[in-house]
Amino acid sequence: MSAFHADTPLAQRMRPTSLDDIIGQEHLLAKDAPLRRLVEQNHLSSIILHGEAGIGKTTIAMLLAEAVGRPFHALSALNTGVKQLREVLETNDSLSFESPVVFIDEIHRFNKAQQDALLGAVEAGDITLIGATTENPSFSVNNALLSRCQVYRLQPLDSEQITAVLQRAINQDQLLKTLDIEMQASDFISELAHGDARKALNLLELAVQTADPKQSPIIIDNEIVGRVAQSALVRYDKDGAQHYDIVSAMIKSVRGSDPDAALYWMARMLVGGEPADFIARRLVILASEDIGNANPNALLLADAALRSVQSIGMPEARIILGQVVVYLATSAKSNSTYKAINAAMSLAEKDASPVPLHLRNGVTKLMRNEGYGAGYAYPHNYPNHYYAQSYLPDNLADTRFYEYADNQREQHSKQFMQWLKDQAASNDY
The missing domain is CATH 1.10.8.60 (Helicase, Ruva Protein; domain 3)
Structure with a gap:
C-alpha cells in the first residue's frame, strides 16, 4: 500500500488500487459485466457513471483509464470553465493513437457551452469522456452528448x-x-x-x-x-437526484391519502435544508391537480400556506406545512379538472375554429351588421340564470373535456347541472 501523510483521510488511504479491489458494483465489474469486458478488450468508450456520492465513481474512472493504459485528466465541474476545459483538450498529443481519458466530476453542473466543448472533442475522438453525476443524466446532460456515451448506474453498497x-x-x-x-x-x-x-x-x-x-x-x-x-x-441533497425522488415520494403519498408518509417525506426535505416555499409551491400545484373540485378549499388552504410560509419562514413554517400536507392527504381526491385542461390544451394545439358569431361582441355598427352577437341569449334574463345555447364552434358542439369524478362534491355539481338543463327543457326556452 502506498505511503500517505499522517493527515490523509482514511477513505483516501483505502481507495482501491485495482478494479479487483473494488467492493460492490458487481453488475458492472464482475466477469462478463459491461465495464469488465471493455477492459479485457483493451477498449474504453465514453461513459457516464450515475449514482449517489461515495460509491466509487471517481475510483472506477481512474482504474478504468489505468487498466487500458490511457493518460488520465481529472476535472471538477465546480471549478472548471470553458477556458480550462479547452486547455486540457488542446494538450492532447495528436500523435497518440489512444485518446486520453478526461474525467469530469459532477458533469451535471456543466452549462451548455461547456457540454458543447466536450461534445466536439468526443465526436472527433480527441478524448474519451468519463462523466460522473449524482443526478439522472437524462435531465442534466444534453441529449447530443448523452447519445455518444454509455450510461451506467452504480448501486449503493448494501x-x-x-x-x-x-x-x-x-x-x-x-x-x-x-x-x-x-x-x-x-x-x-x-x-x-x-x-x-x-x-x-x-x-x-x-x-x-x-x-x-x-x-x-x-x-x-x-x-x-x-x-x-x-x-x-442526514441524507438529502437538495441539488441532486434525491431531491426529485423525495419530492416525488411526498407528492405520491399525498395523492395516495397517506398523511404519515407525506409528513415523513416532507420532514426529510425540511431537515435536509429544502426551502419551505418550494415545498409549499408543490402543494399548491398538487391541491389543484390531485384534489381539484373534489374539495376546492384545498387550493385555498395551500395558497394561503404558500403566502404564510413566505412571510414567516422557518422554523415556524414547518407547522403550517404540516397542517396543509395532512389536510391534503386526508381530502377527497379528483384529477378530473387536470385531465380536462390537458385534453382542451391538446385539442387547442390542433384546432383553430373561429368564434361563433353569437359569442362575439358587436361593439361597432359594422360588427353588428356582420352578425356579431346576433342570437346570443343573456343567461341572467332566464329562470335559474341559465339558457341552453351552444358555446363551442359548430364542429366541436359535442366535445366534452370535463367528466365528473365519483366524489360527493362533483356528483352534486353534476346533479345540479342536469337539473338546470331539465328545467330549461321543461320551460321550453
Missing part, C-alpha cells in the same frame, strides 16, 4: 458490502492495523451511511479518534458511533 469495507480498513490500513480494534457497530454504521463507503469510513475514523486511546481493545460500538455521527449524516 450492509454486507459496507461491513466488508470497514473490515478491510481495520485489517489493511497502515494506521488502523496497528491498533487492536473490536468492531461492534458495523450494522449501525451501514444504516447511517446509506450505501456510501466514504461516509462509512469517515464514521469509522472519527469513532477511532474519539475512543479512549488507553482502552484495549478499542471498542467501536453504537454509542460511540452515534456520538460522532450527529446531524451530519
Whole structure:
C-alpha cells in the first residue's frame, strides 16, 4: 500500500488500487459485466457513471483509464470553465493513437457551452469522456452528448458490502492495523451511511479518534458511533437526484391519502435544508391537480400556506406545512379538472375554429351588421340564470373535456347541472 501523510483521510488511504479491489458494483465489474469486458478488450468508450456520492465513481474512472493504459485528466465541474476545459483538450498529443481519458466530476453542473466543448472533442475522438453525476443524466446532460456515451448506474453498497469495507480498513490500513480494534457497530454504521463507503469510513475514523486511546481493545460500538455521527449524516441533497425522488415520494403519498408518509417525506426535505416555499409551491400545484373540485378549499388552504410560509419562514413554517400536507392527504381526491385542461390544451394545439358569431361582441355598427352577437341569449334574463345555447364552434358542439369524478362534491355539481338543463327543457326556452 502506498505511503500517505499522517493527515490523509482514511477513505483516501483505502481507495482501491485495482478494479479487483473494488467492493460492490458487481453488475458492472464482475466477469462478463459491461465495464469488465471493455477492459479485457483493451477498449474504453465514453461513459457516464450515475449514482449517489461515495460509491466509487471517481475510483472506477481512474482504474478504468489505468487498466487500458490511457493518460488520465481529472476535472471538477465546480471549478472548471470553458477556458480550462479547452486547455486540457488542446494538450492532447495528436500523435497518440489512444485518446486520453478526461474525467469530469459532477458533469451535471456543466452549462451548455461547456457540454458543447466536450461534445466536439468526443465526436472527433480527441478524448474519451468519463462523466460522473449524482443526478439522472437524462435531465442534466444534453441529449447530443448523452447519445455518444454509455450510461451506467452504480448501486449503493448494501450492509454486507459496507461491513466488508470497514473490515478491510481495520485489517489493511497502515494506521488502523496497528491498533487492536473490536468492531461492534458495523450494522449501525451501514444504516447511517446509506450505501456510501466514504461516509462509512469517515464514521469509522472519527469513532477511532474519539475512543479512549488507553482502552484495549478499542471498542467501536453504537454509542460511540452515534456520538460522532450527529446531524451530519442526514441524507438529502437538495441539488441532486434525491431531491426529485423525495419530492416525488411526498407528492405520491399525498395523492395516495397517506398523511404519515407525506409528513415523513416532507420532514426529510425540511431537515435536509429544502426551502419551505418550494415545498409549499408543490402543494399548491398538487391541491389543484390531485384534489381539484373534489374539495376546492384545498387550493385555498395551500395558497394561503404558500403566502404564510413566505412571510414567516422557518422554523415556524414547518407547522403550517404540516397542517396543509395532512389536510391534503386526508381530502377527497379528483384529477378530473387536470385531465380536462390537458385534453382542451391538446385539442387547442390542433384546432383553430373561429368564434361563433353569437359569442362575439358587436361593439361597432359594422360588427353588428356582420352578425356579431346576433342570437346570443343573456343567461341572467332566464329562470335559474341559465339558457341552453351552444358555446363551442359548430364542429366541436359535442366535445366534452370535463367528466365528473365519483366524489360527493362533483356528483352534486353534476346533479345540479342536469337539473338546470331539465328545467330549461321543461320551460321550453
